[in-house]
Amino acid sequence: MENEKSIKPLSGYGALLLFLVLGATCVYLGIQEYIAACVIVALIDLILLSGLIIINPNESKVLTLFGKYSGTVKADGFFWVNPFTVKRKVSLKANNLNGQQLKVNDKMGNPIEIAAVIVWQVNDTAKAVFSVENYVQYVNIQSEAAVRHLANTFAYDNMEDESAEVTLRDGADQVSEMLEKELNERLFRAGIQVLEARISHLAYAPEIANAMLQRQQASAIIAARKQIVEGAVGMVEMALARLSEKNIVEFDEERKAAMVSNLLVVLCGERAVSPVVNTGTLYH
Incomplete structure (x- = not known):
């Protein structure tokens, strides 16, 4: 499993200046009818241009060179990297997942409807890109599984289980804390950190x-x-x-x-x- 390696590449302004110089050189060679030299300089100039990247705030670029992880650029600004690297954009912003209402059975076997709101963000870009196929889809599926497991662990209220110290209806803070902890354990593989998780909907199923x-x-x-x-x-x-x-x-x-x-x-x-x-x- 790859771990994130943060790098800070060269400034892009120097590469941009070199690009302009090579462009002017190519034009000069073309005027002088040095066609072969002009084509070579133009190819070099285009390759140089492909290495320029712009990183916006709370964004990153994961770089791979010939199948090998080179590092992640997290600092915002204008940079130049190896033109042959593959650059994949990964957002570092917080995301809201408004889970759909799930129909599950609580600890006592009663059918209930439950949904959760989860705030998450990418904490390790290397794991997010290389450890799972699609980290957004991974978050959605694992969040649903965690909410189902939570509903099966506790009773809806004390009417069903009088000895229960924590119930889904009355123990909102404890339930949210346990849900957040379980989600962080499940999503650690994908480099995802859960900032907050709370139950947004809780009710008995319509039939009961x-x-x-x-x-x-x-x-x-x-x-x-x-x-x-x-x-x-x-x-x-x-x-x-x-x-x-x-x-x-x-x-x-x-x-x-x-x-x-x-x-x-x-x-x-x-x-x-x-x-x-x-x-x-x-x-x-």
């Missing part, structure tokens, strides 16, 4: 979305009811204790049961209660 929504609503209702009942029991205990403390009324077990029943109905009911006034005793 309604069922899961009903389940979440039921869990919320149960949790609310549990809190209401706990509060109501506490209020009943307090009411009975205060009535006994103030000696307002003495309760036997039957009266206590009746009062507890009435208070729980009032406190736990969903609708407003219409009181019934009893002008007699508790038994009539």
Whole structure:
């Protein structure tokens, strides 16, 4: 596996000046009717011209000479290199990969839809050019594989796996960190560095979305009811204790049961209660 070798070639301005001088010489020889010499000088001039390269900011040129890696030019500017080298442009700018929505199963086997946004850039131009066939396509395929593996590793939420410390929905930071780490490991071969990776879309698949929504609503209702009942029991205990403390009324077990029943109905009911006034005793 080739490792990147950064080089800084000769300035292109001197080569450009030599090109102009040889061009003027060729014209002079042509006027003097030295045709053979003129043709030779013209060929040399054209070969010299093919060695001129321009490197823009955040770009590079990977050079190979007769099948052998010569080095990478990363410095921006105007340069001259060996005219016989093959020059391949590689961008060093950051790239955004907006992954498509994938339908996969989470750790508990539930079908979910997931997608990720990945920011990456070329870190080693030699590996990017020589270690893989097409580094852009390599990034796309490996990113999809990493997102699928991530979805299979964690449950969607704690409703499915109550013992899970990290879930896809609640552990956004941890999940993103693990995704970034796995992508860097997968893309190291291609000389790619992942700068950021985050989940951009996460949802249950349409075929189970309604069922899961009903389940979440039921869990919320149960949790609310549990809190209401706990509060109501506490209020009943307090009411009975205060009535006994103030000696307002003495309760036997039957009266206590009746009062507890009435208070729980009032406190736990969903609708407003219409009181019934009893002008007699508790038994009539």
